[in-house]
Amino acid sequence: MHTVSLVKLVVRVKLLPTPEQALALDETLRACNESANWLAVRAFEHGRTSRAALQALAYAELKARGLSAQPALHVLRKVADAYTALRANLKAGSLGRHRSKRYGKAAAKPVAFRADAAQPFDDRCLSWRLDDRIVSIWTTSGRMKRLALTGQDEQLALLTAHCQGESDLMRQDGQWYLLATCEIPETTLNTAPDGFVGVDPGIVNIATTSAGARYSGRRLNRHREADRRLRSKLQKKGTKSAKRRAKRHAGRQARRARDINHKISKCIVAEAQRTSRGIALEDLTGIRERVRLRKPQRVMLHSWSFHQLGTFIAYKARRAGVPVVYVDPTYTSQECSQCHHIDRRNRPSQAVFACQACGFVEHADLNSSHNIAARGWWTWARGAESTVPALTLTV
Numbered sequence: 001m002h003t004v005s006l007v008k009l010v011v012r013v014k015l016l017p018t019p020e021q022a023l024a025l026d027e028t029l030r031a032c033n034e035s036a037n038w039l040a041v042r043a044f045e046h047g048r049t050s051r052a053a054l055q056a057l058a059y060a061e062l063k064a065r066g067l068s069a070q071p072a073l074h075v076l077r078k079v080a081d082a083y084t085a086l087r088a089n090l091k092a093g094s095l096g097r098h099r100s101k102r103y104g105k106a107a108a109k110p111v112a113f114r115a116d117a118a119q120p121f122d123d124r125c126l127s128w129r130l131d132d133r134i135v136s137i138w139t140t141s142g143r144m145k146r147l148a149l150t151g152q153d154e155q156l157a158l159l160t161a162h163c164q165g166e167s168d169l170m171r172q173d174g175q176w177y178l179l180a181t182c183e184i185p186e187t188t189l190n191t192a193p194d195g196f197v198g199v200d201p202g203i204v205n206i207a208t209t210s211a212g213a214r215y216s217g218r219r220l221n222r223h224r225e226a227d228r229r230l231r232s233k234l235q236k237k238g239t240k241s242a243k244r245r246a247k248r249h250a251g252r253q254a255r256r257a258r259d260i261n262h263k264i265s266k267c268i269v270a271e272a273q274r275t276s277r278g279i280a281l282e283d284l285t286g287i288r289e290r291v292r293l294r295k296p297q298r299v300m301l302h303s304w305s306f307h308q309l310g311t312f313i314a315y316k317a318r319r320a321g322v323p324v325v326y327v328d329p330t331y332t333s334q335e336c337s338q339c340h341h342i343d344r345r346n347r348p349s350q351a352v353f354a355c356q357a358c359g360f361v362e363h364a365d366l367n368s369s370h371n372i373a374a375r376g377w378w379t380w381a382r383g384a385e386s387t388v389p390a391l392t393l394t395v
């Protein structure tokens, strides 16, 4: 049997509502979440939380509260799913041990939704007209026919080709978004890679590859330092508006980092695909414990999402059929990529690698990336499989 496997991607599209449209969206999200909260209480009181039970209990009333058929069903599902998740969390012990205070507190009250919690819309309540860059969407004050949207060409192309019919409406930092799920067939895996591209994550350079590419972090680091100063200033202030500002700021910073991680991962995967190679990444589980740096650098390293970069690379690689392996990161920066002599003194400075044994001299990050590439090859040759984290990626 021939099966095509699919990669799930969530495409995040920004909406550009007029002030009146924004009000209607706001009203809609609020109405859905108020209904969800109302239903959550009733479900709790009745001790029944399955979707079927909730539908029998409250469908008519949800409609009487102003939700049309599909939104009412989505609210039912949202509440039923939230109780299922709560039960799973209680069972898994992630809310404390049975009979603990925290467990008791979580189990003793109905689930609750924020006034702006995301709400799913299916293709009966939402239709895309991507050529015109608008959507038409159900609201509590009627169908909104011409809601403008914006996105990168790549995002819109994904939506046009692969959108699966259900999207979440959400508001974040005062902006409106639709999160649309796309299922994309992945390219057949290259099972005979012609070597590996090693990726060395760093601070001065966010990533250096054994293919010779270097992605500078200078501009970001400058931002990062300024961001950190502003954050601690706002923290000291501690007022409500300072907190709000800090939150908005953190959101902007995360988006900037995400954009850059997208660009870097795209380049790295394209290079590996073009040269028919796999990609070797350091297994960074536990990097925080492992890395010992001077304090300012430590602050910067922690605020940078290497994990996100690795995830993006793994996903894009999977879509492109490029194998990815994770290697042991121990001593990658102290090992000579030519003679494999390992010595701390091989690193006279942060930037320079100079082998004590054979005299090989190289940019330190580049030397590390060659070690990672070599280890990638050995890992693959030993029979390691290409691994990709099992979560849904948002682009």
Ligand SMILES: [Zn+2]
Pocket (backbone or CB within 6 Å): 336, 337, 338, 339, 340, 341, 355, 356, 357, 358, 359, 360
């Ligand atoms: Zn050497």
